[in-house]
Amino acid sequence: MIEGTTPLTIVPPLPVGELFETGFDWFKDTFDAAFDAIGDFINSVIDGFAELLQAPEPLVLAIVFALLAWLVRDWKLAVGSLVGMVVIIGMDMWDPAMETLALVVVATLFALVIGIPLGIWAARSPAVSRILKPVMDFMQTMPGFVWLVPVVILFGIGVAGAMVATVIFALPPAVRLTELGIRQVDSEVVEAGHAFGAGSRQILKDIQLPLALPTLMAGVNQVIMLALSMAVIAGLVGGGGLGNEVVSAISTLDLALGFDAGISVVILAIFLDRLTASIGSRRPGHGRLRELRDRFTRTPADRTPARVS
Amino acid sequence: MPAIEAHHLYKVFGRKGREGVRRLEAGADTDELKKAGLTPAVIDASFTVEEGEIFVVMGLSGSGKSTLIRMINGLHPPTAGHVELYGENITAATGKDLRRLRRERISMVFQHFALFPHRSVIDNAAYGLETQGVAKEERRRRAHEALELCGLTGWDEHLPSELSGGMQQRVGLARALAADTDILLMDEAFSALDPLIRRDMQDQLIELQQKLGKTILFITHDLNEAMRIGDRIAMMRNGRIVQVGTAEEILTDPANDYVAQFVADVDRTRVLTASSVMEPPAAVLGAEQGPRAAHKLMREHQLPAMFVTGRDRTLKGYVTEDEVGRHLDQKDITGLMKPVPDFARVTPDTSLADLFGPAAETPAIAVVDDAGRLNGVIPRITLLAALAAANESEVTTSSETETVLTPDIDEMKEAVRD
Ligand SMILES: Nc1ncnc2c1ncn2[C@@H]1O[C@H](COP(=O)(O)OP(=O)(O)O)[C@@H](O)[C@H]1O
Ligand SMILES: [Mg+2]
Numbered sequence: 001m002i003e004g005t006t007p008l009t010i011v012p013p014l015p016v017g018e019l020f021e022t023g024f025d026w027f028k029d030t031f032d033a034a035f036d037a038i039g040d041f042i043n044s045v046i047d048g049f050a051e052l053l054q055a056p057e058p059l060v061l062a063i064v065f066a067l068l069a070w071l072v073r074d075w076k077l078a079v080g081s082l083v084g085m086v087v088i089i090g091m092d093m094w095d096p097a098m099e100t101l102a103l104v105v106v107a108t109l110f111a112l113v114i115g116i117p118l119g120i121w122a123a124r125s126p127a128v129s130r131i132l133k134p135v136m137d138f139m140q141t142m143p144g145f146v147w148l149v150p151v152v153i154l155f156g157i158g159v160a161g162a163m164v165a166t167v168i169f170a171l172p173p174a175v176r177l178t179e180l181g182i183r184q185v186d187s188e189v190v191e192a193g194h195a196f197g198a199g200s201r202q203i204l205k206d207i208q209l210p211l212a213l214p215t216l217m218a219g220v221n222q223v224i225m226l227a228l229s230m231a232v233i234a235g236l237v238g239g240g241g242l243g244n245e246v247v248s249a250i251s252t253l254d255l256a257l258g259f260d261a262g263i264s265v266v267i268l269a270i271f272l273d274r275l276t277a278s279i280g281s282r283r284p285g286h287g288r289l290r291e292l293r294d295r296f297t298r299t300p301a302d303r304t305p306a307r308v309s
Numbered sequence: 310m311p312a313i314e315a316h317h318l319y320k321v322f323g324r325k326g327r328e329g330v331r332r333l334e335a336g337a338d339t340d341e342l343k344k345a346g347l348t349p350a351v352i353d354a355s356f357t358v359e360e361g362e363i364f365v366v367m368g369l370s371g372s373g374k375s376t377l378i379r380m381i382n383g384l385h386p387p388t389a390g391h392v393e394l395y396g397e398n399i400t401a402a403t404g405k406d407l408r409r410l411r412r413e414r415i416s417m418v419f420q421h422f423a424l425f426p427h428r429s430v431i432d433n434a435a436y437g438l439e440t441q442g443v444a445k446e447e448r449r450r451r452a453h454e455a456l457e458l459c460g461l462t463g464w465d466e467h468l469p470s471e472l473s474g475g476m477q478q479r480v481g482l483a484r485a486l487a488a489d490t491d492i493l494l495m496d497e498a499f500s501a502l503d504p505l506i507r508r509d510m511q512d513q514l515i516e517l518q519q520k521l522g523k524t525i526l527f528i529t530h531d532l533n534e535a536m537r538i539g540d541r542i543a544m545m546r547n548g549r550i551v552q553v554g555t556a557e558e559i560l561t562d563p564a565n566d567y568v569a570q571f572v573a574d575v576d577r578t579r580v581l582t583a584s585s586v587m588e589p590p591a592a593v594l595g596a597e598q599g600p601r602a603a604h605k606l607m608r609e610h611q612l613p614a615m616f617v618t619g620r621d622r623t624l625k626g627y628v629t630e631d632e633v634g635r636h637l638d639q640k641d642i643t644g645l646m647k648p649v650p651d652f653a654r655v656t657p658d659t660s661l662a663d664l665f666g667p668a669a670e671t672p673a674i675a676v677v678d679d680a681g682r683l684n685g686v687i688p689r690i691t692l693l694a695a696l697a698a699a700n701e702s703e704v705t706t707s708s709e710t711e712t713v714l715t716p717d718i719d720e721m722k723e724a725v726r727d
Contacts, residue, residue: 186423188419188421188423189423189424189425189426191379191384191419191423192417192419192423192424192425192436193436194384194411195382195384195411195416195417195419196411196412196416196417196436196437196440196484196488197408197409197410197411197412197413197437197440197441198408198440199408202440206425207425210427211425211426211427
């Protein structure tokens with residue numbers, strides 16, 4: 001504010017941020033030990049997973065990824081994936097890319113483990129849904145950077161904080177699309193479950209979740225995409241991986257490094273997006289994975305082709 | 310013990326349903342409630358379905374049939390009233406008890422099939438057995454049988470979406486049959502079938518009911534179907550049951566104009582039976598009567614022939630006017646009597662449609678009960694009159710599966726929308 005100009009102060013100052021800080025400080029002081037423990041746990045999980053991804057020869061893992069793409073989709077995605085992975089290797093971005101991948105995968109798992117049950121709960125209880133909706137709106141519209149502040153205070157600079165920020169940022173679609181998917185299931189089909197005496201747990205497991213699966217997978221896809229974008233931003237707080245490369249490219253104005261890291265992010269994004277999008281859109285009963293599984297598990301009697309009359 | 314007892318069931322959709330019930334009880338009508346934002350779907354419905362009975366609920370679309378049937382198995386909690394299945398109050402049952410009742414007592418065929426799209430046809434059919442905890446092999450075997458019974462052999466491993474609407478409906482039927490419960494609820498269960506298969510399924514249902522003794526609550530908007538399969542029929546209108554009775558009671562004695570207009574639409578020949586058109590055997594000869602008396606009686610009534618009965622009203626035979634006239638000197642008419650040919654003897658529950666054949670061969674048909682007693686006669690002329698009445702109503706019938714004469718325009722629109 002420019003010295004001397006006193007604005008009209010009809011509106012009293014609202015120390016919203018400060019109030020939040022006070023509460024937050026209390027929270028941190030009270031649960032400090034718990035956060036340390038959680039942070040350590042997260043660190044070890046992500047580090048372990050990253051090491052696992054970095055252990056094999058990059059090219060071997062690239063081929064494994066390509067195979068995975070072939071299994072869930074087709075040979076085109078397999079070839080594309082392989083080319084993309086080779087480019088990453090060629091740019092010497094493989095290690096940070098795998099660190100980022102580890103962060104994304106673990107953050108996604110956490111987001112799903114938290115988000116899907118919340119979504120189920122919201123689908124069953126209108127009250128829960130009413131409460132969760134604004135919370136999810138808030139989490140999603142708050143700029144991603146803002147989450148970095150409280151997270152760094154709680155967990156310090158490092159991977160744990162980066163992951164927690166990523167989870168928070170990526171959580172909303174998991175909750176929303178789970179709820180949406182379950183609510184979309186034809187109510188008469190659910191009634192049929194009730195009519196034959198199924199319990200609500202059985203109905204959830206045998207009817208609602210399978211039928212919500214395409215929507216749910218769209219949610220998973222969004223979670224992964226948000227996690228990837230946040231994982232890069234989280235480079236600012238020591239999230240490691242490609243985010244780190246981007247941050248150092250900015251601070252040293254290294255255009256080449258920036259591009260290498262950026263292209264790697266794009267390749268990872270496309271790979272993850274196509275991979276998960278095709279899982280959700282496939283009709284049940286089809287697909288290579290199921291085919292393979294059936295080939296190995298079916299008894300000969302089952303395999304007699306159904307007579308079409 | 311009755312299989313189903315419905316006691317003063319009300320279902321009023323809307324936020325203040327109970328308030329709506331109070332107002333209905335105080336005499337408010339449907340329109341008043343609708344203005345208040347309430348939808349009275351079922352109003353004060355009470356009925357009893359005996360074990361082994363096919364009870365049909367019949368009404369136009371929007372009259373509350375689906376809502377009613379959903380209260381029977383507790384899918385909809387009634388706003389007021391309650392339902393008992395074999396004396397057990399299902400409306401008050403919760404959790405475990407409710408699920409047990411649904412598994413053991415009652416299964417349902419849904420109007421819009423409500424199949425599980427992600428399960429194969431056989432896994433759909435086996436669902437009831439699955440919730441009952443039947444082992445996999447066993448339930449697949451029984452589901453397969455039910456599918457065969459419904460004419461779906463060879464479709465076990467297909468997904469419902471690969472089947473036509475009529476076939477999907479039969480999967481829904483197989484699913485309910487496989488569950489093997491005492492009571493079957495069927496909500497317009499044959500509506501998606503084409504007429505031939507539909508008639509076939511109706512016959513099969515009746516057969517099945519006779520074989521397995523199931524209690525069936527069947528819903529339809531097609532009165533012909535109702536008359537064909539129902540032991541008793543409840544006519545429903547705007548949420549209320551306006552008449553309960555056998556097909557014949559409803560045809561011959563409709564409780565009000567609404568029912569009467571519905572009834573005008575029915576193919577009477579299928580529903581009316583010999584006993585409902587026969588005339589009392591007033592002019593009948595006793596076997597001990599002399600030829601002169603007989604001859605006089607026949608001339609009085611201008612009858613070319615008459616049936617002859619014994620003292621216990623058993624049918625002995627018939628005599629013709631010619632024959633009697635030529636042998637007026639005989640002691641009694643026993644010697645002039647000829648036996649009634651089989652085609653001219655029918656039972657009281659022979660349908661009108663089956664009387665036309667005999668009527669072509671003989672001027673009068675004898676209606677004879679199991680004990681051989683003559684219950685009545687149907688002169689050809691009477692049959693023609695009944696047929697004329699039936700045909701008259703047929704003119705207004707465009708197709709067998711559609712209800713055509715609708716009491717008012719609003720309901721007509723609702724019927725179209727459905
Ligand atoms: N879940 C519901 N909420 C509000 N109104 C309903 C609901 N279900 C049915 N209704 C209304 O109740 C009335 C009866 O419907 P329904 O029982 O489906 O009739 P039918 O099966 O005879 O066609 C209709 O006016 C319908 O709009
Ligand atoms: Mg209906």
